[in-house]
Amino acid sequence: MAHASSGTDGGALGEVLAPGFLRKLDRLHLRVRRSLSTRPGNTPMPRGAQGSGIEIERYKAYGAGDDLRHLDWNAYGRLDQLLIKTFRAEREAPLHLFVDVSASMATPAADNKFGFALGLAASLAYVSLRGHDPVRVVGVGAALPQHYVTSPFYRHRQAVYALRDFLVQLRPQGETALATGLDAALRAHRSPGVAVVLSDFLVAPTTYESALETLLARRFTIAAIRVIGVQERDPTRAFRRAQLIDAESGHRRFVTLSPGNVARYERALSEHAGRLQTFCNRCGISFAIADTAAGLARCLFYDLPALGLLH
């Protein structure tokens, strides 16, 4: 568990939890294409056909194995037939917010990618809570015990402040552990739902593909949001010639930003994003690039609705 947060992170959260911004978020709804899970308390049965609920869907003839608690005794008295009442199941869409808490999310600091990701997570959580869907936040990073840390499921809108307290305790550090972190988190909480992965995805493609495939295997509705900053897009704003230090591995590399090198970097950046997007498209994963310079509002009210994650 990481502790403390930067002022920038708190600032992003403060912006999200401001009353005016929350009123804007009230207009948003999480769009779920398939689901999902039943309410807690249901006991899984071998057949598992009957969902729980209070709204009667229809009657059907009793069959062996049906739950006698749903037998309509009044109908049996009048009609002398064993009828079983079936109910419209009340299903929910738990929202799993996987936030990358590796050190790369805090680099470069001017981009404030981590603060942006926390703000975006809080916003999505608020939208989901307002729709009476449970929400949990899972921090994923190699520096964390078992490579992840998770919050409990929050189920009420007022819980957004508790969620904020959880978020502000996260601190980006260590290497990225998307695959192992997600796998570990999903083993502990098997219920499927909507999974939103907030990360810069600056790992080998096999790593993030493995992580996303883990979610796919568990029938999650997945959205991958690539968080990027302006300095990451244009490193010439930061330096011309320098010794680059990998924020996660500590590896170093001398780079001179000649025009040729700048072109090579931009090409690599484009290819990385393109490959990620290609993978997501192929797997039915919603994918969006969130630019920190554009701001939370643009991402929430323009990019994500365009992506179909919100409406």
Added chain:
Amino acid sequence: MGFAEPLALLFGALYGVLIAFYLWERWRRRVAVPSLLLWEAVRDDTLRARRLRPDLLFVLQVLLLGCLIAGLAQPYRRGTEGAAATARRILVIDTSASMQAQESGGTRFAQAQRDALARLRAFGGADEVMLISAGASPEVVVPFTRDRAAIEQALGALQPVDAGADHAVAHAFTESARQRSDLPTTVDVFTDIPRAQLPAALRERTTVYQVGESDDNLGVEGLQIYQGRFQDYRDARAYVRVENFAHREGHGVLTVRLEGEIVKRSGFTIPARDSKGFLFHEFPGPGRVTAQLEVRDALAVDNVAHGWIRPLHPLRVLFVSRPSPLVSELQDLAAAVPALRLRVTGPEEYREEQARQADIVIFHRLVPGALPATNALYVHPPPENALFPVEGDAVNVEVLDWDAQHAALQPLRPLASLPLQRVRIVTRPPWSRTLLWSRTPEREFALALAGQHDGHRVACITFDLEAERLLSSDSINLFLFFMNLLAWLAPEQADATVTTTGEVYPLGQLPGQPLRVRDPRGVTQTLPPTQQAIELPLAGEYRISFDGTSRTVLTNFFDPVESDIGRASKEPPVAVTQRAGAARSAPRAQPPPAGGYRPWLYACAAALFLLEWAAARWIRPGSTE
């Protein structure tokens, strides 16, 4: 190779600073990036940074620093004498008379001095400088030296002379110095002569700094005193020619003085580029004649000219002859010529003492046994004599040829076909030269001989003057030849000599050594006993004295080329690419061009700086680091 400022090499320690700064600059900038994943496509400079593999910028910076340090150290190539010079400079100052011309900013010579001084101060400190004055007799005023004070002092002490400049000799000096030098040698000429009018060889290898533009000059271009050998001052005439060298009409007054007293003043107007002659006569006595122009022009040295009217020195002639018509003819001649004092004596009365009292002894048909201790003329020597062995006689011969270069014949018209009746054919003595020739069908023989014998001038006329009617109007050439021969036999000992500036005056005839010479500027110098001649670069009066005796040499500046001070154009200096003359023979590398290494090093440094700046902009776009 050496360095004029070796301490500047200590700046080489800056290389260490540069390397340290270079490495530090590499390491000091550390930037954290989210991942090096995206940078794998970018060339890694890690190895270069650790191994100090310099990039283009570093190489340029090293070269730039090297050029600056080398420039401060002032490298030079050591010559054969171990001199630390980077180049050799030759300054040639025109000291001719025209450089005295006044311009708006002073004389041309003063302007040339200023230009030369400015040029001198622009030279590098290690340059060796030679100063040459190009006057009538060019000389190396200061040989190659780095002593700027000596050069400046000598330059300031230079004065123009009253004569033309011999630029060819000055060029020979510069070429000689250039050939001996193993360093790049430049020649700067400061003159009023346009570059195009200089000798081609000098023009092609020098940088010419031209001064002067004015053409305002009126000058006395000739003062001729007409006074025959046998004329006194009353018959003397002076002819003065004044020339206007300006391109506009000139006015002035010509004053002629005799020993300072005004003889005549004449006002005149002379059209542009024209001249005018003035004739003066009736001088009240002998002495120095001065013709002076009272004009306001740019050049003063040609406004004065000097002449000399000799006092009467009678020529004492002893004529030794038997009674003859020639005696009466010579007596008539002596009566008509005041400067000729004739004494006649017979061969029997002739005594050697008489000869000593005469300037010339004329022996007619006689050669005495003891030759006289004076100048002598033998006319038609007898068949038996020891001085001019007679081989035979000839009659009715004509003059067929003559020595036109001899003083006795120079002013005469051709003497060909002059008939002569009786002639002795004599054997020419080895000390004599033939003045007149004739020939018979068999042989060629002399009609007149002249030469130096036993310290005296001796002449011989082999034909008989008695038969030729000396004073006849038909024999005018013969008469003039006779009088010239007398004049040659007894040359006049002039009290003053008139010559032109730039000439060399022989001192051999003056008694004793050493001599003191006072020039027209009043400077007296003592000549060593071995000096046989002096140069006369100034116009005016030279007084040469020895033990209370003295003689005067009057020098005039008569040089229409120098007096014509107008210049068609004033050309700016044109720098000439020099090359070391000795480099052709020296196997060593060609030295850098004129100006030494230092300017080139600084120029390279500037070029490297620009190159480094451009490279930095290319490598680091948007940055001017």
